[in-house]
Amino acid sequence: MNNFFSKKIILVILLLLAIGIGSFIFFTLRVHDAPDLSVDLVEQKVFETKHEVIGSSVEGRNIDAYTYGNGETHIAFVGGIHGGYEWNSVLLAYKFMDYLDDNPDVLPKNITVTVIPSANPDGVYKVVGKEGRFTFADVPDDGLASAGRFNANDVDLNRNFDCKWKPESTWKGNIVSAGSTAFSEPEAKALQGFVSKNKPKAVIFWHSQSNAVYASECEKGILPETIDIMNTYSFASGYQPVKSFDAYEITGDAEGWLASINIPAITVELKTHEDIEWSKNLAGIKALFEYYKNAK
Numbered sequence: 125m126n127n128f129f130s131k132k133i134i135l136v137i138l139l140l141l142a143i144g145i146g147s148f149i150f151f152t153l154r155v156h157d158a159p160d161l162s163v164d165l166v167e168q169k170v171f172e173t174k175h176e177v178i179g180s181s182v183e184g185r186n187i188d189a190y191t192y193g194n195g196e197t198h199i200a201f202v203g204g205i206h207g208g209y210e211w212n213s214v215l216l217a218y219k220f221m222d223y224l225d226d227n228p229d230v231l232p233k234n235i236t237v238t239v240i241p242s243a244n245p246d247g248v249y250k251v252v253g254k255e256g257r258f259t260f261a262d263v264p265d266d267g268l269a270s271a272g273r274f275n276a277n278d279v280d281l282n283r284n285f286d287c288k289w290k291p292e293s294t295w296k297g298n299i300v301s302a303g304s305t306a307f308s309e310p311e312a313k314a315l316q317g318f319v320s321k322n323k324p325k326a327v328i329f330w331h332s333q334s335n336a337v338y339a340s341e342c343e344k345g346i347l348p349e350t351i352d353i354m355n356t357y358s359f360a361s362g363y364q365p366v367k368s369f370d371a372y373e374i375t376g377d378a379e380g381w382l383a384s385i386n387i388p389a390i391t392v393e394l395k396t397h398e399d400i401e402w403s404k405n406l407a408g409i410k411a412l413f414e415y416y417k418n419a420k
């Protein structure tokens with residue numbers, strides 16, 4: 125009888141041991157799996173925003189660049205080359221940066237985006253009167269002062285690049301200074317340095333307010349890919365595509381200079397001077413991401 129019970133006890137102990145060992149193995153494996161999952165999640169979180177100062181203005185204000193992602197296809201977005209006269213293009217760029225911070229997975233793995241939100245910070249300061257990042261609330265009611273279009277040397281920066289450069293150029297009916305040579309202005313030099321270092325696949329400039337997407341060209345004409353991205357952004361955003369700007373002669377524009385060195389560039393002109401027209405531009409940006417998703 126004792127023998128029978130002790131056998132039973134041994135069996136129960138063995139059974140408990142088996143359950144114990146089984147559970148141990150089961151949970152250990154699960155625990156072992158767990159870190160792998162979290163590593164995947166960390167990898168999907170994708171990137172840290174990289175901030176760089178790529179130059180400084182005539183009055184010594186930083187020209188900042190913010191880079192998102194690690195893909196080999198690098199696309200740059202530039203706001204505010206016409207400073208405070210087009211302050212809404214700077215606010216659009218800030219909004220895009222916030223959007224990328226909040227929605228990192230919108231960026232395809234192969235794409236790196238750099239945003240240079242304020243390419244003419246002295247011109248912004250002239251109108252907005254604020255250093256660094258600003259909001260709608262900082263812009264005065266009469267915030268359309270055309271003087272804010274130029275840098276602190278009164279140069280129209282989008283006439284200071286090396287494409288058909290002349291010392292004087294035009295803006296609407298006006299003669300504007302284009303600097304003493306191509307790239308005489310530190311703001312233009314900052315963009316030049318960024319481009320030669322990073323060799324972006326395409327550059328998008330935000331301006332206001334002609335309500336259109338323009339292609340770009342210099343002596344060699346329009347690059348085929350420029351036509352593609354103009355149409356892509358235009359179709360998604362609703363801004364009308366315009367191949368050649370012919371309202372008046374423009375020399376020394378940044379987009380033309382990029383065309384001359386075989387980098388597709390488009391100019392997106394918002395419809396107004398006061399609104400960032402976010403949903404239209406987000407649609408344009410997403411369409412470009414889709415376009416470049418499989419690009420090498």
Ligand SMILES: [Zn+2]
Binds near residue numbers: 210331332
């Ligand atoms: Zn402009």
